[in-house]
Amino acid sequence: MGFTTLVSATTLQALIEQRQSLVILDASFDLADVTAGERSYREGHVPGARYVHLDRDLSAPKTGRNGRHPLPPREAFAETAGRLGVTARTQVVVYDRQAAMFAVRAWWMLRWLGHDAVAVLDGGLAAWQQAGGTLDTAVASPAGLAPYPPRAPLVNSVDAASLLPRIGLARLIDARAPERFRGEVEPLDAQAGHIPGARNRFFKDNLDPDGRFKPAQQLRREFETLLAVRDPSQVVHQCGSGVTACHNLLAMEIAGLCGSALYPGSWSEWSSDPSRPVARASVGA
Template sequence: MIRPPLISAAELQQALAPSQTPPLVLDCSFDLADAAAGERSYREGHIPGALYVNLNEDLSGPKTGRNGRHPLADRADYARWMGRVGIVPGREVVVYDRQAAMYAVRAWWVLLWMGHRQVRVLDGGLAAWQAAGGPLSQQIAQPLPATPYPDAAPQRPTIDAQQLQQRLGDVLVLDARAPERYRGEVEPIDAVAGHIPGAKNRFFKDNLQADGRFKPAEQLRAEFAAALGGRAPAEVVNQCGSGVTACHNLLAMEIAGLHGAALYPGSWSEWSSDSSRPMEKSPRS
């Protein structure tokens, strides 16, 4: 059964009650400017029983300098990682972070891509958990390892740089980066500023309410319908800087009932590494 993509703090508290079969909780907190910060914050306090997941080490593959900052790992590597942390078919998994779900969504998408449907994102993250009276723990949880997750065909669509370049104009590219990065006014991370030609900007934080929880499904559906301009979700490619916050827009589309959009995993960090690919900037309107 496909679970709703979000779980509330109250629902998670109930699911973690001693009388229940608890879900496996993964803390995905991270900081692009300080790769060790996420684990430090986990050690300072996390949802009891949660395991720490590192964006660089667990959710990304080896970098070549031309495949982006957070390339996908091989499916066999993900299958082994899932086994190491105890993810087996049918096991409920909840992912969260401290950064508006911007990293938890990568774990959510990877698990779905690997065929694990029983995964949800904690709506509002750790702040929502604490606001609901949830306790924090400093005890380092230990996984219950299992065999590598059984591999199957990818369960979520992706597109690579060559395919995307061939289809520019035929698909709608949604760029999840901040507007000033999308326009090419600043570029604090990658070597080149700008965006993929024809891309539209949908800043991932626009998916959230002021309290850090996702907007209602109806509101997200209306906003994305306006952005898509009549295109079907299957004609949409989501990208960002390195294929991480693009998953935030993919989650928002799932909440809105808009299924089937693709991820460009390499995103701008891969695209801009090859000067032969077309790039553009947009003036502030």
């Protein structure tokens, strides 16, 4: 089964030395400068890593009503996974330079294809360097393999139409920064505010000061306090565009609270339709 949530930098070093069937993905990105992640990759990355771009590789074209980072069809992402060298027998490790906020999207999407052996590098590139890992500037060429054979998804998702009648019934967790959640600012999307009934769990609250994920038991206590539900399958995660919500999904997996769902369209899709309800008062913490 391999690693399915996190790997440490030292574990990744060992996997590389053992010449395991391994694909390393650098998912670094910047919402304000969509070329910055690829530039930073070219300046230095984990040896052998391939670059995966949020807009080109992990999203479908935008229509104005489907959110800022809509999911591509599974068949299209299966082709991307094959191009990156992922097979059913591959251990994938994904990282970024931004507290795992983009790496988690690739983690979730590979699980969406049915690929279990995918994990996030705990602490990202900074942890790799702190562990003595070297950087490489060589751009890895595409593997060009056949499309990944999609299996049954290992994750759950919901769309806006199915979420709307569940408002007030599902436990909805919003991963955005508190000021955006409260509707005080909105730098990216059509409206300020949040989906009614949502509770706020800023994705960076999953991390210790060193940028690594908090211990599993601590994450479990924090999420159980926030959720006040026994069944994680009743939980739906969202954020601005379906990216950092995956951070909370990963944190719950680490905590052993498995089975919650992602609303991929998230606030950017929800707020694009003025007929959908919007809230601006704080709910939860």
